[in-house]
Amino acid sequence: MKKARATSFPQMAAAFWAALFFILCSGPALFPLVQGASRLSSGHVWNTSRLWPLAQRSAGLAAFSAVAAMTLGAGLALWLVAGSGTFRRAVRVLYLLPLLLSPYLTALTWMTLLSRDGAVAQVCRGLFDINPNPFGFWGTALVLAAVNAPVITWMTLVSLESLEAGPLEAGAVMAGAYRTWRGGVLPRLLPAAAAGAALVFALCLAEYAVPALLQYNVFSMEVFAEYSRSGDPALAAALALPVAIPALAAAAVAGFSGRLLPSRGAGEEEAADFTRLQAPPELRLLGFLGAMSFLLALVAPVAALVWQSFMGGRPVEAVASAFGPIAFSFVLAVSSGVLAAALAAPVAWAFHRSESRLLWAFCLIPLALPAPLLGIGLLELTAARWLRWAGNGPWLLLLGHALRFMPVAALVQGDTWRRSDPLLWDAARVVPVSRFNRFALLWLPLALPGIALSAGLAAAFALGEIAIALLLCPPGSQTVALRLFNLLHYGADSSVAALALATMTLAALGGAIIWRLVYRRRWR
Amino acid sequence: MIRAEALGKKFGGVRVLDGLTLEIPSGGAFALSGPSGSGKTTLLRLIAGLEVQDSGAISLFGKRVSGAGIFIEPERRDVAVSFQRPALWPHLTAEQNVAFAVPRRPEARRRANDLLAALGLAAASKRKPQSLSGGEAQRVALARALASRSKVLLLDEPFANLDPASRRSAAELLKRERAEAGWTLLLVTHDAGQVAGICDEAYILNDGRAFPATGEAS
Numbered sequence: 001m002k003k004a005r006a007t008s009f010p011q012m013a014a015a016f017w018a019a020l021f022f023i024l025c026s027g028p029a030l031f032p033l034v035q036g037a038s039r040l041s042s043g044h045v046w047n048t049s050r051l052w053p054l055a056q057r058s059a060g061l062a063a064f065s066a067v068a069a070m071t072l073g074a075g076l077a078l079w080l081v082a083g084s085g086t087f088r089r090a091v092r093v094l095y096l097l098p099l100l101l102s103p104y105l106t107a108l109t110w111m112t113l114l115s116r117d118g119a120v121a122q123v124c125r126g127l128f129d130i131n132p133n134p135f136g137f138w139g140t141a142l143v144l145a146a147v148n149a150p151v152i153t154w155m156t157l158v159s160l161e162s163l164e165a166g167p168l169e170a171g172a173v174m175a176g177a178y179r180t181w182r183g184g185v186l187p188r189l190l191p192a193a194a195a196g197a198a199l200v201f202a203l204c205l206a207e208y209a210v211p212a213l214l215q216y217n218v219f220s221m222e223v224f225a226e227y228s229r230s231g232d233p234a235l236a237a238a239l240a241l242p243v244a245i246p247a248l249a250a251a252a253v254a255g256f257s258g259r260l261l262p263s264r265g266a267g268e269e270e271a272a273d274f275t276r277l278q279a280p281p282e283l284r285l286l287g288f289l290g291a292m293s294f295l296l297a298l299v300a301p302v303a304a305l306v307w308q309s310f311m312g313g314r315p316v317e318a319v320a321s322a323f324g325p326i327a328f329s330f331v332l333a334v335s336s337g338v339l340a341a342a343l344a345a346p347v348a349w350a351f352h353r354s355e356s357r358l359l360w361a362f363c364l365i366p367l368a369l370p371a372p373l374l375g376i377g378l379l380e381l382t383a384a385r386w387l388r389w390a391g392n393g394p395w396l397l398l399l400g401h402a403l404r405f406m407p408v409a410a411l412v413q414g415d416t417w418r419r420s421d422p423l424l425w426d427a428a429r430v431v432p433v434s435r436f437n438r439f440a441l442l443w444l445p446l447a448l449p450g451i452a453l454s455a456g457l458a459a460a461f462a463l464g465e466i467a468i469a470l471l472l473c474p475p476g477s478q479t480v481a482l483r484l485f486n487l488l489h490y491g492a493d494s495s496v497a498a499l500a501l502a503t504m505t506l507a508a509l510g511g512a513i514i515w516r517l518v519y520r521r522r523w524r
Numbered sequence: 525m526i527r528a529e530a531l532g533k534k535f536g537g538v539r540v541l542d543g544l545t546l547e548i549p550s551g552g553a554f555a556l557s558g559p560s561g562s563g564k565t566t567l568l569r570l571i572a573g574l575e576v577q578d579s580g581a582i583s584l585f586g587k588r589v590s591g592a593g594i595f596i597e598p599e600r601r602d603v604a605v606s607f608q609r610p611a612l613w614p615h616l617t618a619e620q621n622v623a624f625a626v627p628r629r630p631e632a633r634r635r636a637n638d639l640l641a642a643l644g645l646a647a648a649s650k651r652k653p654q655s656l657s658g659g660e661a662q663r664v665a666l667a668r669a670l671a672s673r674s675k676v677l678l679l680d681e682p683f684a685n686l687d688p689a690s691r692r693s694a695a696e697l698l699k700r701e702r703a704e705a706g707w708t709l710l711l712v713t714h715d716a717g718q719v720a721g722i723c724d725e726a727y728i729l730n731d732g733r734a735f736p737a738t739g740e741a742s
Contacts, residue, residue: 446613
């Protein structure tokens with residue numbers, strides 16, 4: 001018989017995968033960042049009074065967006081669990097959809113709706129005699145909040161679903177619904193929502209496209225601008241340090257809080273049924289606000305794009321003229337999604353088996369690094385003679401997108417594993433079959449729904465990615481996101497709307513196919 | 525022979541097993557009962573290799589499988605387990621679940637169907653676990669544990685969800701299989717009466733230790 005040390009194998013495997021994951025996802029971005037850190041001591045980078053206010057603006061924008069997203073996202077989660085019915089079930093399926101609509105598309109639609117001739121602007125002028133402005137702090141913050149609120153809804157729902165029915169029913173009988181909500185549900189909900197807010201704060205600090213479109217100058221734009229101006233990656237990375245460090249800390253806190261780790265797996269205690277526990281009025285109001293904001297964030301942009309596409313011009317011609325970028329983007333996004341999901345699969349499995357909260361924090365850290373840094377880092381790495389071959393063609397862009405969204409894929413797969421019954425794998429471990437059979441006939445079918453879902457999500461994110469594409473898109477090619485981004489500099493006309501609608505439809509269609517596959521294959 | 529020596533195991537500061545020592549001779553069948561939380565399932569999981577003990581050692585047929593720098597993976601211990609919950613693989617039919625545990629592929633389907641028929645599940649062999657009742661799923665899980673012909677059989681409350689008729693047929697099958705295969709059995713139960721004809725001896729687990737269930741204690 002083969003002998004092994006009695007140390008826990010899952011911990012060692014998880015530590016190995018964590019190191020590899022961190023090197024892969026963060027290594028290229030940290031490479032210029034480490035170079036840039038040494039420049040700080042020279043004082044060269046900071047010799048300007050412009051940067052401190054910029055840091056304050058970035059932090060203020062991220063903090064406001066995170067708090068707003070927390071209020072709306074947790075509200076939607078409360079509304080979802082507090083009732084039943086077809087409409088709620090539909091929203092429960094669709095609530096992650098705003099994540100699939102690229103942030104810049106949401107920004108674009110609100111620019112249209114709130115522009116001088118926009119529908120919302122006209123209503124505001126007619127009813128309240130005010131001229132809403134989509135640009136600047138408020139517009140940027142609200143778009144970021146609307147786009148990121150589903151992250152908080154997801155984390156809050158995972159936490160609420162981990163509550164067991166027994167204690168809540170006992171609480172409702174003995175102490176009443178109000179006290180049960182206050183003492184039993186809110187203590188579980190608030191840390192999850194706060195962890196989600198920390199993650200959103202980190203994501204907003206690293207966001208590039210929305211502030212750029214809505215003309216609110218932030219640090220992540222400065223990173224790209226500095227690199228474009230000087231071509232010096234170290235200098236650009238040094239500029240990212242002030243936002244990268246708090247973003248990394250926020251992401252680590254979000255992950256380490258462990259709110260991504262529900263305690264209840266499938267097949268254990270029955271989940272709590274909140275429909276039997278009437279919520280206090282203030283929570284019902286919060287739920288109503290969350291539901292309304294979700295509808296506004298989903299319906300308004302889609303309606304605006306449809307209206308502008310079909311009323312203002314020739315949508316079919318506009319889309320046909322961009323067939324090349326659309327096809328290129330689609331192939332690139334699908335390839336990136338599949339690569340991200342495949343790379344994330346062993347990571348998610350190892351992290352899940354280790355049950356370590358620290359390792360899940362690892363997953364979030366790369367997301368907090370400004371996206372342009374990853375692009376700059378990859379460019380710098382492939383500048384080395386022995387890696388120059390990788391810099392030609394779309395491979396670098398594919399790799400950039402895969403690495404950028406690999407943490408998302410790992411989180412989604414981890415969530416799928418946590419929702420599965422842990423005994424299924426215990427049962428597999430005692431069966432005397434080969435490792436290959438166990439992998440191919442048990443592990444893979446059980447993992448496939450999570451892998452497919454994570455690939456779909458990563459592909460949807462890659463479809464709308466701009467910051468990395470700006471740096472890594474090969475000459476002669478253009479992604480549809482880049483084309484839209486460039487067209488937007490000349491104004492949001494009907495052809496832009498048609499192209500945005502086509503992108504959105506493509507993402508939604510892909511999402512629906514994946515969802516259908518996952519729904520049919522979810523072994524529960 | 526299953527031999528557990530001075531096993532200790534804590535979960536989050538709570539000591540579940542405290543110097544537990546137990547020896548089951550080859551071919552023996554022991555029942556284990558005790559109050560909830562006394563560590564019955566934990567002992568089974570330690571023997572199967574699904575958990576690692578904090579102290580002590582476990583040997584199977586004279587070979588140390590865990591303890592003092594040794595840990596043999598569960599799949600190399602030649603043990604079969606039926607868990608408290610059925611834990612059937614949801615993408616496989618009842619027949620495939622059972623056949624998967626048969627080491628020799630050519631006879632896998634026949635063996636699976638024989639076991640399912642003996643448990644009154646011939647008609648359910650092509651059904652997925654989602655469409656089985658709790659009792660049916662529990663019997664499929666028992667068939668899966670028996671299918672592997674492992675030297676050690678660990679059963680955690682195998683009759684818990686079964687009606688009296690199903691329980692009788694399951695008990696009959698266990699006896700018959702034991703006579704044929706001669707495995708060593710450790711069976712956890714809350715009701716010693718259910719396993720009277722199957723097990724040779726009974727132990728009670730309390731305060732982290734095992735005591736023979738004789739006379740007053742039983």
